[in-house]
Amino acid sequence: xxxxxxxxxxxxxxxxxxxxxxxxxxxxxxxxxxxxxxxxxxxxxxxxxxxxxxxxxxxxxxxxxxxxxxxxxxxxxxxxxxxxxxxxxxxxxxxxxxxxxxxxxxxxxxxxxxxxxxxxxxxxxxxxxxxxxxxxxxxxxxxxxxxxxxxxxxxxxxxxxxxxxxxxxxxxxxxxxxxxxxxxxxxxxxxxxxxxxxxxxxxxxxxxxxxxxxxxxxxxxxxxxxxxxxxxxxxxxxxxxxxxx
Amino acid sequence: xxxxxxxxxxxxxxxxxxxxxxxxxxxxxxxxxxxxxxxxxxxxxxxxxxxxxxxxxxxxxxxxxxxxxxxxxxxxxxxxxxxxxxxxxxxxxxxxxxxxxxxxxxxxxxxxxxxxxxxxxxxxxxxxxxxxxxxxxxxxxxxxxxxxxxxxxxxxxxxxxxxxxxxxxxxxxxxxxxxxxxxxxxxxxxxxxxxxxxxxxxxxxxxxxxxxxxxxxxxxxxxxxxxxxxxxxxxxxxxxxxxxxxxxxxxxxxxxxxxxxxxxxxxxxxxxxxxxxxxxxxxxxxxxxxxxxxxx
Ligand SMILES: Nc1ncnc2c1ncn2[C@@H]1O[C@H](COP(=O)(O)OP(=O)(O)OP(=O)(O)O)[C@@H](O)[C@H]1O
Ligand SMILES: [Mg+2]
Numbered sequence: 132x133x134x135x136x137x138x139x140x141x142x143x144x145x146x147x148x149x150x151x152x153x154x155x156x157x158x159x160x161x162x163x164x165x166x167x168x169x170x171x172x173x174x175x176x177x178x179x180x181x182x183x184x185x186x187x188x189x190x191x192x193x194x195x196x197x198x199x200x201x202x203x204x205x206x207x208x209x210x211x212x213x214x215x216x217x218x219x220x221x222x223x224x225x226x227x228x229x230x231x232x233x234x235x236x237x238x239x240x241x242x243x244x245x246x247x248x249x250x251x252x253x254x255x256x257x258x259x260x261x262x263x264x265x266x267x268x269x270x271x272x273x274x275x276x277x278x279x280x281x282x283x284x285x286x287x288x289x290x291x292x293x294x295x296x297x298x299x300x301x302x303x304x305x306x307x308x309x310x311x312x313x314x315x316x317x318x319x320x321x322x323x324x325x326x327x328x329x330x331x332x333x334x335x336x337x338x339x340x341x342x343x344x345x346x347x348x349x350x351x352x353x354x355x356x357x358x359x360x361x362x363x364x365x366x367x368x369x370x371x372x373x374x375x376x
Numbered sequence: 377x378x379x380x381x382x383x384x385x386x387x388x389x390x391x392x393x394x395x396x397x398x399x400x401x402x403x404x405x406x407x408x409x410x411x412x413x414x415x416x417x418x419x420x421x422x423x424x425x426x427x428x429x430x431x432x433x434x435x436x437x438x439x440x441x442x443x444x445x446x447x448x449x450x451x452x453x454x455x456x457x458x459x460x461x462x463x464x465x466x467x468x469x470x471x472x473x474x475x476x477x478x479x480x481x482x483x484x485x486x487x488x489x490x491x492x493x494x495x496x497x498x499x500x501x502x503x504x505x506x507x508x509x510x511x512x513x514x515x516x517x518x519x520x521x522x523x524x525x526x527x528x529x530x531x532x533x534x535x536x537x538x539x540x541x542x543x544x545x546x547x548x549x550x551x552x553x554x555x556x557x558x559x560x561x562x563x564x565x566x567x568x569x570x571x572x573x574x575x576x577x578x579x580x581x582x583x584x585x586x587x588x589x590x591x592x593x594x595x596x597x598x599x600x601x602x603x604x605x606x607x608x609x610x611x612x613x614x615x616x617x618x619x620x621x622x623x624x625x626x627x628x629x630x631x632x633x634x635x636x637x638x639x640x641x642x643x644x645x646x647x648x649x650x651x652x653x654x655x656x657x658x659x660x661x662x663x664x665x666x667x668x669x670x671x672x
Contacts, residue, residue: 186565212567220565228557229551237555240548241567287567 136200137161139185139291144194146184153192154180156346162291167313167323169333169354172343178326179221181343182293184325186211186218198291212241217289217370221326224280227269231260234268234279240288246286253282256315274305278312285316289291292316293324298332310336321343334358378520380637384438386526386595387609390416392626393588395579395610395617396540402614403557405468407481411460412585412610414492416603419456419586420593421496421599423448427507427566433530441508441525441594448507451588453583460582461575464486471637475560489604495642529591536584537626537629544622549576609636612652617658618669633656 139162147154150350154177162168172178174332183189185196187208196204203214211218226234235253239246253260257278268279277297284292297313298306306329314336317323327333334340334354342350350363357363399410426448427441467484476484514521544550555563556573564570583601592602609632617628635651665671 186562188561207569208561208564209567209569211565218565220562223559223562226555226562228558229554233551235553237551237566237568241550243439243548283566 135163137197138164138166138199138335139168139266139324140195140197140200141181141185142195142197144179144181144184144196145192146189146194147192148180148189150192154189155184157194158346159348160341160351162322162324164322164337165317165320167317167325167336169330169340170324170343171328171330171333171340171357172327172349176343177346178343179295180229180346182218182326185216185293207214212287212289215288215290217284217287217292219280219294219297220363221227221283222298225268225271225276225283228267230265230298231268231271231279231301232264234283235260235286238283241287245288249286249288253285256285256312257282273300274302274308277301277305277309281312281316285321289321291322291324296328297325298327298329308333331358378518380527380641381590381634382517382520382522383640384634384637385530385630386522386633387636388630389477389529389604390588390592390595391609391629391633392533393584393591394606395613395625395629396537396622397584398610398614399619399622400553400557400577401581402619403622404553404574405472405481406615407478407485408611408619409488410482410490410607411485411488412581413603413605413607414489414496415456415460415582415585416589416592416606417496417598417600418459418492418589418603419452419582420589420630421500422452422455422586423590423593424500424505424507424598426451441510445507445590445594448589451630452586452590452654455577456586456589457583459492460578464574464578476508486624493600493604500600505593506597507593525594529595532587532591536587540580540584549573553577588592608649608652609633610672612656615656615666618666620625620670621666621668624666626670 141160142157144155144345145153158177158181160170170178170181171373175177180189184191187206191204195202198214198216199335203216206214226237236246239249259275260278260282263275268276271279271318281294281297295311297309301309310332313323313325325333325337334357337354339353340351340357341348350357350360352360394412394416397415398408401412402408423445427444430447431442467488468481471481471484512524514523515527544554552563552568552573553576555566555568556570560570589603613628613632615626615628616631617624617626632652632655635655636648639647639651659666
């Protein structure tokens with residue numbers, strides 16, 4: 132029996148912002164259908180570049196990117212949604228001048244007929260947003276904004292969602308809330324790839340993880356293995372004391 | 377006083393129709409195009425061509441023009457949009473692909489502006505033209521004297537601004553435009569084809585400029601520098617109202633139009649051009665981002 136086709140497979144990917152300066156230098160990663168996979172790594176390791184390359188925002192120089200077995204390398208970013216892949220950038224991930232509702236509507240651009248029904252589902256998943264629907268997204272708090280960003284991405288009914296540091300700048304309580312929501316999202320049948328600095332919170336909901344350093348995969352294993360690996364803890368997850376706290 | 381307001385609103389209507397496109401292009405393509413003035417002139421001359429072919433058949437309801445000009449208006453809007461699209465493809469798209477700086481794009485638009493202006497001179501000469509020579513009696517609306525043609529200009533402008541507002545808030549393409557103007561990367565991530573939005577921005581911006589040109593030709597006259605002369609008040613409106621806000625541009629146009637009318641009435645017509653400079657100067661001193669603009 133052959134191994135099941137991974138949902139997302141990144142194979143020996145070389146990518147960078149300018150020619151001859153590769154940021155990713157042969158990154159390999161795979162995410163199985165229904166999994167939550169976390170990518171960890173020090174600042175500047177290339178974590179954001181990895182998800183941007185999958186999203187078609189950074190050109191891939193060599194290697195492959197496959198979604199459900201089909202190559203998406205070189206696909207124009209605006210066609211990603213139609214391929215069932217959503218992406219929540221690390222920064223500037225909501226339209227600040229548009230209202231919460233308009234942000235969600237834009238997320239549902241690919242299926243206008245479904246927008247109403249889908250929006251109701253999003254308000255059920257994020258009840259706070261229903262109350263704030265008329266407000267410009269730029270006036271929301273960091274946690275509320277992050278919810279708008281995730282809801283916006285989910286509007287198109289993606290089967291894979293990539294989130295770049297969804298807990299950046301959030302209090303521990305809000306971080307916990309965001310990850311709880313991500314677990315709920317997974318239960319609706321969505322596969323998740325999460326880039327995080329907050330290793331403990333992310334690995335707590337993840338099946339597996341990768342540690343990315345200098346553009347390559349440094350370690351990989353189950354969430355439990357990564358959490359208990361002293362080497363990983365010391366080098367890439369912050370100090371061991373922080374992990375144990 | 378009411379007369380000054382009426383005169384100001386007439387002047388504002390031409391500025392508005394031009395500056396709305398200027399603002400959209402600035403916000404979506406990230407540079408202010410100096411060719412927008414000449415889109416106005418190009419539109420006026422396209423309509424002149426249609427009128428010349430179709431003849432100046434009878435006037436409609438007390439106006440100085442007839443159905444050939446109405447046909448000319450539509451043709452002008454479409455043809456000017458086509459010209460703008462072709463120029464984008466030939467020039468600006470190439471520069472964007474090479475990640476050209478904003479200043480390169482502005483300089484290129486300057487070149488395009490000169491090219492359009494002198495193509496008009498070559499095709500139609502320096503002399504002014506008119507769509508028709510019929511003299512229409514001015515209406516007297518409660519002591520305010522206004523030409524039917526001027527009233528039409530204001531009405532068309534109001535209708536187009538309201539239409540544009542509905543387009544931007546109610547349609548998918550309009551919302552996509554607002555999304556791209558704020559954050560093109562996030563717009564692409566959302567599935568918005570930025571290339572398509574850019575094309576529609578030129579179509580709407582140049583199309584509205586053409587309408588401004590035809591109306592200006594009807595109310596005043598047609599000459600090769602008619603659009604270039606509107607460039608200063610348009611940029612003034614953009615800066616006064618706020619570069620990042622299309623409604624600010626409309627507000628700016630109304631203020632500049634009124635200020636021009638006040639100057640002509642109480643100072644002297646020669647000072648008209650100075651109004652734009654003074655308005656820009658005052659706004660830059662007091663509120664650099666413009667009245668409705670956001671702080672960068
Ligand atoms: N737009 C860009 N143009 C050129 N180089 C960039 C760009 N963005 C990032 N880089 C470089 O690419 C490298 C990897 O950056 P990346 O943003 O992928 O790191 P990261 O792992 O996401 O870090 P962080 O944890 O700080 O978010 C860094 O050296 C960075 O300087
Ligand atoms: Mg990053």
